[in-house]
Amino acid sequence: xxxxxxxxxxxxxxxxxxxxxxxxxxxxxxxxxxxxxxxxxxxxxxxxxxxxxxxxxxxxxxxxxxxxxxxxxxxxxxxxxxxxxxxxxxxxxxxxxxxxxxxxxxxxxxxxxxxxxxxxxxxxxxxxxxxxxxxxxxxxxxxxxxxxxxxxxxxxxxxxxxxxxxxxxxxxxxxxxxxxxxxxxxxxxxxxxxxxxxxxxxxxxxxxxxxxxxxxxxxxxxxxxxxxxxxxxxxxxxxxxxxxxxxxxxxxxxxxxxxxxxxxxxxxxxxxxxxxxxxxxxxxxxxxxx
Amino acid sequence: xxxxxxxxxxxxxxxxxxxxxxxxxxxxxxxxxxxxxxxxxxxxxxxxxxxxxxxxxxxxxxxxxxxxxxxxxxxxxxxxxxxxxxxxxxxxxxxxxxxxxxxxxxxxxxxxxxxxxxxxxxxxxxxxxxxxxxxxxxxxxxxxxxxxxxxxxxxxxxxxxxxxxxxxxxxxxxxxxxxxxxxxxxxxxxxxxxxxxxxxxxxxxxxxxxxxxxxxxxxxxxxxxxxxxxxxxxxxxxxxxxx
Amino acid sequence: xxxxxxxxxxxxxxxxxxxxxxxxxxxxxxxxxxxxxxxxxxxxxxxxxxxxxxxxxxxxxxxxxxxxxxxxxxxxxxxxxxxxxxxxxxxxxxxxxxxxxxxxxxxxxxxxxxxxxxxxxxxxxxxxxxxxxxxxxxxxxxxxxxxxxxxxxxxxxxxxxxxxxxxxxxxxxxxxxxxxxxxxxxxxxxxxxxxxxxxxxxxxxxxxxxxxxxxxxxxxxxxxxxxxxxxxxxxxxxxxxxxxxxxxxxxxxxxxxxxxxxxxxxxxxxxxxxxxxxxxxxxxxxxxxxxxxxxxxxxxxxxxxxxxxxxxxxxxxxxxxxxxxxxxxx
Numbered sequence: 001x002x003x004x005x006x007x008x009x010x011x012x013x014x015x016x017x018x019x020x021x022x023x024x025x026x027x028x029x030x031x032x033x034x035x036x037x038x039x040x041x042x043x044x045x046x047x048x049x050x051x052x053x054x055x056x057x058x059x060x061x062x063x064x065x066x067x068x069x070x071x072x073x074x075x076x077x078x079x080x081x082x083x084x085x086x087x088x089x090x091x092x093x094x095x096x097x098x099x100x101x102x103x104x105x106x107x108x109x110x111x112x113x114x115x116x117x118x119x120x121x122x123x124x125x126x127x128x129x130x131x132x133x134x135x136x137x138x139x140x141x142x143x144x145x146x147x148x149x150x151x152x153x154x155x156x157x158x159x160x161x162x163x164x165x166x167x168x169x170x171x172x173x174x175x176x177x178x179x180x181x182x183x184x185x186x187x188x189x190x191x192x193x194x195x196x197x198x199x200x201x202x203x204x205x206x207x208x209x210x211x212x213x214x215x216x217x218x219x220x221x222x223x224x225x226x227x228x229x230x231x232x233x234x235x236x237x238x239x240x241x242x243x244x245x246x247x248x249x250x251x252x253x254x255x256x257x258x259x260x261x262x263x264x265x266x267x268x269x270x271x272x273x274x275x276x277x278x279x280x281x282x283x284x285x286x287x288x289x290x
Numbered sequence: 291x292x293x294x295x296x297x298x299x300x301x302x303x304x305x306x307x308x309x310x311x312x313x314x315x316x317x318x319x320x321x322x323x324x325x326x327x328x329x330x331x332x333x334x335x336x337x338x339x340x341x342x343x344x345x346x347x348x349x350x351x352x353x354x355x356x357x358x359x360x361x362x363x364x365x366x367x368x369x370x371x372x373x374x375x376x377x378x379x380x381x382x383x384x385x386x387x388x389x390x391x392x393x394x395x396x397x398x399x400x401x402x403x404x405x406x407x408x409x410x411x412x413x414x415x416x417x418x419x420x421x422x423x424x425x426x427x428x429x430x431x432x433x434x435x436x437x438x439x440x441x442x443x444x445x446x447x448x449x450x451x452x453x454x455x456x457x458x459x460x461x462x463x464x465x466x467x468x469x470x471x472x473x474x475x476x477x478x479x480x481x482x483x484x485x486x487x488x489x490x491x492x493x494x495x496x497x498x499x500x501x502x503x504x505x506x507x508x509x510x511x512x513x514x515x516x517x518x519x520x521x522x523x524x525x526x527x528x529x530x531x532x533x
Numbered sequence: 534x535x536x537x538x539x540x541x542x543x544x545x546x547x548x549x550x551x552x553x554x555x556x557x558x559x560x561x562x563x564x565x566x567x568x569x570x571x572x573x574x575x576x577x578x579x580x581x582x583x584x585x586x587x588x589x590x591x592x593x594x595x596x597x598x599x600x601x602x603x604x605x606x607x608x609x610x611x612x613x614x615x616x617x618x619x620x621x622x623x624x625x626x627x628x629x630x631x632x633x634x635x636x637x638x639x640x641x642x643x644x645x646x647x648x649x650x651x652x653x654x655x656x657x658x659x660x661x662x663x664x665x666x667x668x669x670x671x672x673x674x675x676x677x678x679x680x681x682x683x684x685x686x687x688x689x690x691x692x693x694x695x696x697x698x699x700x701x702x703x704x705x706x707x708x709x710x711x712x713x714x715x716x717x718x719x720x721x722x723x724x725x726x727x728x729x730x731x732x733x734x735x736x737x738x739x740x741x742x743x744x745x746x747x748x749x750x751x752x753x754x755x756x757x758x759x760x761x762x763x764x765x766x767x768x769x770x771x772x773x774x775x776x777x778x779x780x781x782x783x784x785x786x787x788x789x790x791x792x793x794x795x796x797x798x799x800x801x802x803x804x805x806x807x808x809x810x811x812x813x814x815x816x817x818x819x820x821x822x823x824x825x826x827x828x829x830x831x832x833x834x835x836x837x838x839x840x841x842x843x844x845x846x847x848x849x850x851x852x853x854x855x856x857x858x859x860x861x862x863x
Contacts, residue, residue: 037645039591051741071789088833094644095589099785099832102591106778107825113818221774225656228649263664270657274636281640340732366734374732380725382790382837391722394715395734405717424725443733 006137009258017250018147019205022225024230024242025154026201032237033175033194035102036086036097041202041227042220043108048074048203050112050217054262056123056210063210064145065092067153070207071200078199086195087188105220112217120214128211136206142211153201154243161239170194174237182230202227219248229273245284292353293318293478294339294370294447299348301331301338310502311348316447321469321479322508323493325486327356327522331502333375340372341365350388352447366395369446373453375482377436379424385411386420388435392442407442408464414438414468430461437465441472448472450481454488466492490514498522548702549725555694558738563690567762569796569803570697575755576706576795583781584789585717586741587707587724588643592651593752595625595633595658598771601760602662605674608684614626615685619757624631629654630749631742638741641727652777659772673767676760682801685761693762700758701796704751708792711747720744724790752780775821782824786831788840797839802827 023045030038038044051070052063061069087106089096117283161167169190172180181187206219213219230249234241252272257265280286292315301309309331316322324332337343339350341362350358357365371392380388389410393403411417414434419427427435433453440448450469454462462485469492473479483489489496490510498506498513500522504512513519555563575597583589601626603625604618613621633654637647663671679686686694711717722730727737760766770776787798802824809820835842 037649085829085833089836092836095587095648096832096836098589098591098645098648100829102778103825103828103832105825106828107822108817110821110825114816114822118817221656225649225653229653232646263660266660267657270653270660273650273653277642277646279637281642281646342731361736362728362731363734363736366732371734372732376731380722380729382725383721387718391718391730391735392733394718398715400713400715400718439729441691447732457815500549513640 001105005258006255008137009254011139012143013254014247015140015143015147015250017042017247018150019209020226020230020248020250021243021246022150022154022204022205022208023227023259024234024246024267025157025197025239026205027227028234028237028242029170029194029201029233030198031231032239033091033170034086034097034191036101037228038195038198039098039101039224040081040104040108041198042222043105043112044074044077044199044202044220045206045223046112046215046217046220047077047108049210049213049219050116051203052207052210053123056125056182062125063207064149065147067204067207070203074203075196075200077203078196081199082192082195087191090191090195105224109220116217118146118215118217122214123210146208146212150205153204157167157201158239159199166190170214170234226269226275227266229236229269232273232281233276233284235285238283238285241283241285293353294315294480295349295351296335296339297349299335299338299350300346301334301343302346307344308502309338312499312502312504314497314504314507316478316480318446318478319473320471320494321473321481321492323489323496324480324482324499325484325489325496326499329501330499332499333451333500335499336372336451336482339365340370340449366443366445370449371395371440371445371447372445372449373436373440373451375455377383377432377449378431379427379435381424383424384421385416385424385427385435385438389416389439389442392439393444395443406444410438410442413471414441415464430457433457433465435466437468439496441477445477447478447480450479452482452484454483454485461487548568551698552695555691556755560690563694565799565804565807567690567694567697568807569799570694570701571755571758571762572779572783572803573796573799574697574704574758575700575752575780576787576799577701577708578748578751578755579780580784580789580795581708581711581720581751582744582790584723584784584794585711586722586744587720588741589648589742589781590631590651590748590777591648591781592653593748593776594657594772594774594776595651595655596630596657596749596752597756597759597776598624598658598662598766598768600756600769601628601766602674602756603753604757605760605766606668608640609674609676614683615757615761616683619685619754622757623753626749626753626756627746630745634742634745638738641737643727652774655772655774655777659768661738662768662772671763673770674760676764676766678764685757686764693758697758700754705792705796707751712792716740716743721790740835778821778824782828784838786827786835788838788843791838791840791844794840801839 027038027041030036048070051073052066055061055066055069056063057286081104085100088095089100127141132139132141161171169180169185172185173187173190177187226249230242230245233248234245249272252264253268256268295317296314297313299309299312300307312335326332334343336343341364345358349356352368352370357368380391381499386407389407390403393406397403397406408417411420414437416431416438419431429457437450437453454465457465466488469479469481481492493510495508496510496513497504498519505518505522506516539754544804555566558566579590579593603622604615607613607618607621608615624817633650637650662668680688718733722735723737723740731737749826783798783802784795786802787796788794790853805823813819831838
């Protein structure tokens with residue numbers, strides 16, 4: 001076990017972690033506002049991937065540029081989901097929004113299956129295989145771009161939440177819904193926007209990994225769990241927590257791939273999930289266990 | 291020995307001290323009223339006594355036994371049952387089913403529990419509504435259901451949290467008679483209420499909280515003349531005014 | 534147990550019909566009937582935890598798969614009768630359920646946490662099953678064909694039908710029994726309002742664990758049946774996401790928290806699934822899409838499921854009859 005292997009793992013892990021952070025941020029935003037877990041999040045990501053794929057095929061536009069397109073389309077999808085589905089069950093027992101997003105997930109996943117077939121597709125850009133080598137450490141170029149894109153979007157989102165009126169309204173609602181309504185915030189409209197942003201985050205996360213991840217209808221399945229674990233790790237509704245959590249998870253996954261035999265890397269996510277549930281169900285940033 | 295004794299009970303939430311070194315005791319068979327301005331810590335005290343919160347300092351003794359670290363369901367089994375300020379009916383169950391669940395606390399057999407539930411419904415005047423779903427009840431009916439359900443658990447001490455809120459005068463009178471009837475069955479009652487007239491006429495003794503502290507205790511007559519109480523409710527200007 | 538005169542009559546009628554009808558059906562329709570009962574059975578097992586106790590699991594395939602693998606491996610590798618294997622699998626699933634329940638319910642985690650924890654558990658087991666040589670990995674387990682009751686293998690479909698019918702009747706009786714005992718009342722209380730339940734003397738953790746135990750145990754038995762009926766299992770057939778969804782869909786649509794809800798749901802959805810799959814074979818994923826839409830539609834328009842609607846209608850009718858009684862003017 002050479003130290004350079006460990007460092008290599010760390011690098012890959014952090015780079016991938018950035019993508020996880022982005023997906024999780026969308027999920028935690030939705031949870032923070034509406035207190036619902038969006039099971040369709042993985043499907044949104046999958047749609048983002050397909051958007052980038054088709055834009056690339058038809059218009060030869062690079063995925064990192066067509067981010068804007070997938071952002072826009074998924075933003076719209078998110079708003080529509082909120083208007084037609086989630087609004088209808090927002091004040092009903094807790095399990096109803098869960099079931100509705102589950103239903104949406106199944107629907108979208110299989111719609112993709114029907115329209116685009118289960119074939120794996122790939123986006124091969126000129127730099128898909130490009131990489132730098134620094135001191136024996138390989139830096140894959142597309143993964144760096146993905147990380148940077150995720151970072152930039154997360155940063156923009158952070159500014160948006162901190163500085164803009166809508167952003168402040170979102171934060172207000174996530175802390176105190178009734179109070180927010182009382183001061184005149186249009187909760188309904190903000191809900192639309194939040195789901196739009198959340199879905200868009202997932203979509204962009206999908207787009208930015210297309211150069212090095214295969215595109216297929218069921219790709220969302222793995223990422224839903226990963227996103228959820230990151231959100232739980234960082235604390236439900238905690239923006240910064242999701243960012244940090246994503247990096248941590250990416251690191252753990254990569255290190256596990258190097259240090260543990262076989263396909264145990266896949267189990268790491270679940271193991272972390274169990275550990276968090278056992279010791280810090282409110283997230284690593286919480287002060288007390290329960 | 292008092293039925294319930296609270297000694298030096300303190301509860302803090304972050305920087306706020308909701309309950310500060312509260313001492314009180316409830317004697318068997320009495321109706322103790324608890325009053326105080328909003329935020330005085332009354333409901334928090336209920337949560338503490340019934341195990342929904344754990345106190346930071348102090349002791350709670352029920353029939354001489356320390357109960358401060360018990361779970362809510364264990365405390366109910368010991369003999370203390372509470373209602374909630376914002377009622378929590380089992381919405382998708384019938385009135386009878388709601389109260390039967392209360393009765394099952396002491397009676398494991400469903401058919402017997404149903405009998406007790408029916409008696410309790412008759413006693414509280416809800417028997418005609420026994421097959422109605424929780425969500426279809428009016429507010430006063432829900433309050434009554436909350437009370438009936440708690441009563442069915444056969445408590446020795448019943449904690450009522452603002453059961454009169456939102457009721458009309460006639461309904462309030464009925465509720466007062468109901469609570470007196472409950473005491474008549476030998477159940478001790480601790481009542482939180484905002485409506486002065488109700489508390490004054492219902493309670494044998496009253497305890498007054500303000501800002502988490504007990505500021506007075508005594509008979510209704512004594513309390514109505516207590517300077518600290520008047521100041522807490524009406525402000526300094528009224529302290530020296532004649533009644 | 535409490536059976537009103539009318540429902541007793543219906544039940545006996547239903548029993549007679551279900552015993553006699555397969556004698557008149559050919560293999561294909563018998564197969565459909567078996568799938569109706571099979572998914573109805575699994576849905577009823579889920580229903581105990583989900584519909585009654587209100588803890589919705591999105592990963593019941595975990596228990597199903599444990600049952601399927603346990604009995605299959607014991608049979609194929611050690612020659613142990615699948616009947617015993619069924620019991621072994623059920624016990625294993627019970628332990629698994631208690632473990633997960635402990636993790637989740639300890640800090641009062643419910644709702645989405647629990648739903649997803651179960652999903653994560655199922656996925657974890659799927660990954661383990663794919664990568665662990667001892668359980669045959671992705672190749673799956675092939676059950677040798679045969680015709681012996683002891684080996685739970687039959688050439689004809691008919692015995693399978695009666696077995697799953699018996700299991701279905703068993704779970705219906707269990708569900709009805711639960712509904713009428715304190716257990717069922719307490720489950721409902723937990724489902725409706727945990728705080729109120731606590732204040733009425735109900736130990737939430739204990740009862741949630743009991744629901745989990747019953748649900749896990751019975752679901753695993755269904756896994757064994759599946760393995761013996763289809764003669765083949767693999768990680769995705771046993772632990773896959775679509776299995777979990779198939780399990781929960783019938784009770785949700787049919788009526789969560791009712792005795793017959795899952796069966797009613799299965800009567801509607803299982804044939805639908807079969808027909809869609811055979812008619813539209815070229816559109817893979819269509820039947821799942823339809824299921825997704827039905828799930829969404831049910832949650833929005835029929836939140837208490839089909840049986841919920843039936844109960845409401847029954848209540849309306851009874852009210853109208855009471856109002857226009859025999860001694861009152863119309």
